Amino acid sequence: MAKFILPALALAGTALAQCDGPSFTISASEDASQLASCQTYDGDIIIASEVSGQVQLNGVSSITGDLRCTNASQLTALSADRLSSIGGTFDLEELQILSSLRLPSISRVNRVRWIALPGLQSLNFGAGINAANNVYISNTGLTDLRGIELTAVGAMDINNNQYLRTINVNSLTNVTQALSFSANGMNLAIEFPNLEAAGNLTFRNVSSISMPSLANVPGSIGFYSNPFESFAAPNLTATGNTIAFVDSPMLSNLSFPSLELIGGGLLLANNSELTQIAGSFPALSTINGDINFYGTFENVAFPSLTDVKGAATVYTSSTNGTICDLFNRAKTGQAIKGQVTCETGSTNTANNGTGTRSGSGSSRSSGAAVANLNFDPSAPLTGFAAFVAALLFI
Structure with missing residues (x-):
């Protein structure tokens, strides 16, 4: 035995x-x-x-x-x-x-x-991956991300997937570190209907982005070379660092109706169709970094903004000289703590979006002021409120 x-x-x-x-x-x-x-x-x-x-x-x-x-x-x-x-x-x-x-x-x-993984066009994952700390997908043949059904993730980086056309992660509510999409398929549409918080957000070459539930971003939000016409974050109240929109030639409308605090700077550069920066940030009261605007905008309005801790650098091809007058008055009244550099009728409206400029404290304007600056005559202001209103178009 x-x-x-x-x-x-x-x-x-x-x-x-x-x-x-x-x-x-x-x-x-x-x-x-x-x-x-x-x-x-x-x-x-x-x-x-x-x-x-x-x-x-x-x-x-x-x-x-x-x-x-x-x-x-x-x-x-x-x-x-x-x-x-x-x-x-x-x-x-x-x-x-x-x-x-x-x-x-x-x-x-x-x-x-x-x-x-150029031959991989789809995933057969049943109910899919619902929990992961890190997701990195690059240079695959995937056309969508069905099978990646996360509720939360530490970091997600999706890049150089040339056939990727749609991303809809309905269950994702929280990204603790970073969410990044770049150089994927043309006309890529991204939907995160339930995403509430993300550490950092970066989007490049994306045709549309929907994040209606986004409320808090402790880090930065960056949009670069995107062919979309509009972006809205109706529930976003604060960011811990910079918001940037750079090199989006079709962008004509921004909507941040609930945003009160930008923890870094606000950079808008090389968006040739963005002629109005009015009505986009109605609740914004504080910018802890710099304002950097480069473009064709003719109208600027921040009706609640009272504190810019950094500098303001403004170059616009518009001949509305009053824009520079308003920024300078805000500097004089200390609503803007740093230096102000402003030029209208400018040919220096291109910026690579890699950083901020502190400016020289000077301003220049060209051409006659355009009569499109709206003040509210029913609420006359004096003192500090008056020069703030001059910038913020209350």
Whole structure:
């Protein structure tokens, strides 16, 4: 009897060892079957670069470490029917012909890192990933992000996915660090209907952005080279740092009806259709950094603004010389604490959006003032309120 028991114990020990890392390398598709008895694999699972065809991770429901595959140029498909969580990084890189990614039970991943997956057009993730600390997706063939169904995330960076057309993450409410989209497909439309807070926001080359629930951004908001015509943040009340709109040639309308505080500066530059900065920031009272305006605007109105802790640099091609008079009066009355540099009728209206200018404290104007500056005669103001009103068009 003993001679049968000992081999059985040896086999059991081997099976146990296969589920206990630190790592298991799949060098050929059939190697994955050695993990079939592992409900949890304690360590990293690595798919080697020489693997070709399909890899099926049947049986494994949890990986405590990474699931990694890099430079497997002949890998066509990866599936894991029961896998629900990855405690480390789900790392797929340089998989040129991977076209199928099937994880119907996946729900939790610590980090997603997908780079150079040109053949991957869609995800088969069932209900999808609803929890992740970090998501980085770059240079894939994805047309949408269905399967990434997060409620919260630390950071999300989606870039250089040229076929990506729509992003709608209905459940996302909080981004603790940063949310960034850049250089994806033309006419990319982004919708985050329930996003309430985000540490930092950066958008480049996006045709439309909808974030109606956004209320608080502890860091910065930056929009660069976007072909959209308008942007609205109806519930945003404060930012911890700068708001920037740069190089958006079709942008003609901004709406921040609830915004009261900008913790950094306000930069509006190279947006040729943005001729009105009036009605966009009706509740804004404090800017802790600089005002930097470069463009074609003819009308400026901040009816609640009383404190700009930095400088104001204003260059506009408009010949409305009164704009500079108003900024200078605000400086004289200390509503603007830093220097004021203002020029109307200017050809110096281009700015690369990389920083702020402190200015020289001077102002210039060209041409006659345009009669489009609206003051409220029913509420005459004197003293400090009068010079603030001169700038803010109350």
